[in-house]
Amino acid sequence: MPITLGLMLALSFVVSLAALAFLIWAISNRQITVDQGDAETIFADGEQGRIDNQGTEAGDAERRHVFDPVAAGIDAVSARPVIILLGTATVWLVLGSIFGLVASMKLHLPDWLNQSAPLTFGRMRTLHLNLVIYGWLSLSGLASVMWIIPRIFHVPLKSPRLVLIGAVLWNIAVALGGLAIASGWTDGEEWLEIPWQIDMLLAAAGACFIAPLVRTARARDVHHIYVSGWYFLAAILWFPVLFIVANIPGLYSGVEEATVNWWFAHNVLGLWLTPLGVGTAYYLIPKIIGRPIYSYAVSLLGFWGLALFYSQVGIHHLIGGPVPTWVVTLSVVHSVMMFLPVIAVAINQHVTVAQNLWALKESVPLRFISFGALMYTMASFQGSIEALRSVNSITHFTHYTVAHAHLGAYAFVSIVMFGAAYYILPRATGRAFPWPGLLKAHFWLVTIGFAVYFFSLTIGGVLQGLAMLDATRPFSESVELMKPYLEARSIGGSLMTLGHLVFAVNLLGLAFYAPRHTQAPVAAE
Amino acid sequence: MNRYLPLSILALAILAFATLMLVIAPGIQINARPAPEGLRPYTEAEARGREVYVSLGCLYCHSQQPRSGDQAPDGERGWGRPSVAEDYAYDQPHQLGTMRTGPDLLNVSARLPSEGWHLTHLYQPRAIFDWSIMPSYPYLFDHKDTAGPGDVVVALPAAHAPADGVIVASQKALDLTAYLVALDRTYPAPTNGLRDHGYGSSEGPEPTPAEEAR
Numbered sequence: 241m242p243i244t245l246g247l248m249l250a251l252s253f254v255v256s257l258a259a260l261a262f263l264i265w266a267i268s269n270r271q272i273t274v275d276q277g278d279a280e281t282i283f284a285d286g287e288q289g290r291i292d293n294q295g296t297e298a299g300d301a302e303r304r305h306v307f308d309p310v311a312a313g314i315d316a317v318s319a320r321p322v323i324i325l326l327g328t329a330t331v332w333l334v335l336g337s338i339f340g341l342v343a344s345m346k347l348h349l350p351d352w353l354n355q356s357a358p359l360t361f362g363r364m365r366t367l368h369l370n371l372v373i374y375g376w377l378s379l380s381g382l383a384s385v386m387w388i389i390p391r392i393f394h395v396p397l398k399s400p401r402l403v404l405i406g407a408v409l410w411n412i413a414v415a416l417g418g419l420a421i422a423s424g425w426t427d428g429e430e431w432l433e434i435p436w437q438i439d440m441l442l443a444a445a446g447a448c449f450i451a452p453l454v455r456t457a458r459a460r461d462v463h464h465i466y467v468s469g470w471y472f473l474a475a476i477l478w479f480p481v482l483f484i485v486a487n488i489p490g491l492y493s494g495v496e497e498a499t500v501n502w503w504f505a506h507n508v509l510g511l512w513l514t515p516l517g518v519g520t521a522y523y524l525i526p527k528i529i530g531r532p533i534y535s536y537a538v539s540l541l542g543f544w545g546l547a548l549f550y551s552q553v554g555i556h557h558l559i560g561g562p563v564p565t566w567v568v569t570l571s572v573v574h575s576v577m578m579f580l581p582v583i584a585v586a587i588n589q590h591v592t593v594a595q596n597l598w599a600l601k602e603s604v605p606l607r608f609i610s611f612g613a614l615m616y617t618m619a620s621f622q623g624s625i626e627a628l629r630s631v632n633s634i635t636h637f638t639h640y641t642v643a644h645a646h647l648g649a650y651a652f653v654s655i656v657m658f659g660a661a662y663y664i665l666p667r668a669t670g671r672a673f674p675w676p677g678l679l680k681a682h683f684w685l686v687t688i689g690f691a692v693y694f695f696s697l698t699i700g701g702v703l704q705g706l707a708m709l710d711a712t713r714p715f716s717e718s719v720e721l722m723k724p725y726l727e728a729r730s731i732g733g734s735l736m737t738l739g740h741l742v743f744a745v746n747l748l749g750l751a752f753y754a755p756r757h758t759q760a761p762v763a764a765e
Numbered sequence: 766m767n768r769y770l771p772l773s774i775l776a777l778a779i780l781a782f783a784t785l786m787l788v789i790a791p792g793i794q795i796n797a798r799p800a801p802e803g804l805r806p807y808t809e810a811e812a813r814g815r816e817v818y819v820s821l822g823c824l825y826c827h828s829q830q831p832r833s834g835d836q837a838p839d840g841e842r843g844w845g846r847p848s849v850a851e852d853y854a855y856d857q858p859h860q861l862g863t864m865r866t867g868p869d870l871l872n873v874s875a876r877l878p879s880e881g882w883h884l885t886h887l888y889q890p891r892a893i894f895d896w897s898i899m900p901s902y903p904y905l906f907d908h909k910d911t912a913g914p915g916d917v918v919v920a921l922p923a924a925h926a927p928a929d930g931v932i933v934a935s936q937k938a939l940d941l942t943a944y945l946v947a948l949d950r951t952y953p954a955p956t957n958g959l960r961d962h963g964y965g966s967s968e969g970p971e972p973t974p975a976e977e978a979r
Contacts, residue, residue: 362822424820428858494853551783637865711838
């Protein structure tokens with residue numbers, strides 16, 4: 241079958257450029273009506289110009305809040321599913337962090353906890369990744385989607401019970417997946433370790449999340465779909481396609497399987513976790529500050545740019561490997577093109593925050609979310625540069641990549657989700673966090689811990705890569721020079737894990753020790 | 766953007782296009798290549814050993830894809846010639862890997878062919894390299910008073926040997942070792958082997974589309 245490779249490459253370029261041109265044409269001809277007024281659709285009357293920081297600050301009870309009965313009626317329906325999603329997500333976060341910390345320590349204490357196979361590095365690391373991706377990030381992201389979608393569409397969440405069933409099934413599937421990995425039953429590819437038999441349960445659970453969201457979207461009572469809605473509605477379609485296609489058993493083998501593997505794994509970041517994080521930030525940043533985002537039209541470019549370019553970056557994980565040159569080059573080019581949508585998001589989110597820096601003092605959730613949004617920009621810029629062939633020769637196969645992965649999945653998505661949880665939970669429960677100081681402690685533990693983590697692995701990773709590229713230095717040098725950096729990573733990871741325990745304590749405090757909010761907008765059912 | 770259906774269709778169309786480019790097209794191209802003459806399928810013991818390799822997660826520290834000399838000195842380190850897609854014809858799941866906390870293993874047997882060496886190294890890597898950070902795998906071995914008939918005894922230096930008795934390899938350890946000593950793809954690469962030639966190529970230029978079609 242004649243595949244004309246150059247043609248494929250050219251086709252991809254042409255289609256991407258044509259789509260961008262179409263987009264610009266569509267905007268300029270008002271085919272897709274997006275004007276700055278639409279950015280204000282997330283506010284109820286009287287909400288603009290006021291900080292929205294209920295339930296997270298000391299002395300909070302005296303502050304006046306705008307009471308929006310419409311939003312309150314909507315929130316009452318989403319409250320229970322969202323609380324359950326966030327609560328169970330937090331359990332996976334704590335477990336996943338402990339496994340991650342153990343895996344990290346094993347790299348400088350190789351004979352520690354070595355008496356049985358489930359404790360070995362290869363399984364601890366895998367447990368960490370799967371629990372934080374499928375347990376923590378997916379569930380907390382879905383909680384955020386379940387909370388925001390009904391609010392921006394002005395209708396209560398449809399079929400909330402189906403969401404509860406989905407949450408139960410999803411948690412069972414993640415638990416079974418964890419047990420399978422610990423016992424050595426694995427599909428054997430990174431990000432796809434959970435056996436396909438259990439993946440079917442995950443897929444069924446996913447359907448229980450998606451059907452209510454699609455129904456809610458179709459029943460919406462607004463003219464305009466707010467930007468967060470674009471990201472969320474696309475993500476809940478992208479992820480099932482990715483997940484099912486990549487998990488079909490027995491269909492792929494050899495290097496073909498490797499391209500499927502990285503098409504999937506990078507799209508989990510690009511088309512699932514990233515839209516969840518970006519969409520959440522797009523709603524909560526302006527909502528908390530009480531001012532619309534800076535340039536609404538640019539957000540459209542950011543969204544379609546992300547879809548076009550992010551979907552094709554996966555093969556940069558196989559640069560210099562046994563895959564056709566053209567597909568590597570294609571992914572490198574698209575990786576660099578990611579600068580475009582990222583800058584579009586950055587203009588909107590960072591400028592909105594920068595014009596309202598006062599609000600960071602007033603709202604701890606905003607502090608988390610705007611820090612996370614900033615890290616999205618950093619992670620994406622770093623990723624685009626890392627995909628360049630010359631840079632990749634040094635960083636590929638080293639701990640630099642691990643640091644980069646955590647900059648994206650942790651410093652961006654996880655930290656946005658911390659902020660979202662702190663914003664949503666007081667409103668969903670009608671209570672205030674009993675110890676506001678512990679919210680700040682959480683923030684500083686995870687940001688300082690992450691800084692230690694990131695800089696140690698980044699610096700160590702570059703040195704490791706340079707050592708491996710120098711034929712005059714034995715391989716052992718690249719191992720030995722990493723040791724102090726791996727120890728530093730464990731220190732950073734310990735601080736992060738401690739922060740997660742503080743997060744869990746805050747949630748438990750809200751559940752069991754919290755004063756009822758004086759102006760509880762939501763009566764728990 | 767106010768409409769749900771166009772948004773969904775366009776979003777899925779973009780993903781379908783990406784799937785065509787990253788999955789379907791390379792898949793067709795890769796599957797058209799026959800397995801090289803020098804490559805044989807895994808034996809039963811090797812295949813079982815490969816399952817042990819997969820289940821213990823060796824992948825997370827060891828790649829199986831030597832790079833070309835234009836990019837990195839993998840060949841000079843004894844890791845073998847740059848691998849091509851055809852070299853993986855019998856691999857499922859693939860274990861290409863993305864990490865080199867430890868060295869590349871695609872041709873580990875070409876430089877370390879001894880079964881005994883691998884058993885010792887698996888039982889306690891630091892019995893061989895004091896700098897190693899590889900986990901030890903004591904649960905792949907049995908501690909016995911005396912070796913029975915057919916038992917494979919692991920050679921250990923005094924510092925790592927048990928005070929009394931011997932360490933013998935379990936079936937899993939023997940299978941894993943059988944897989945490791947089978948990892949040798951140093952046979953000549955097929956002409957115009959499929960790989961990333963983006964760093965220039967000592968093996969001549971990339972085949973043109975017309976050559977590829979033939």
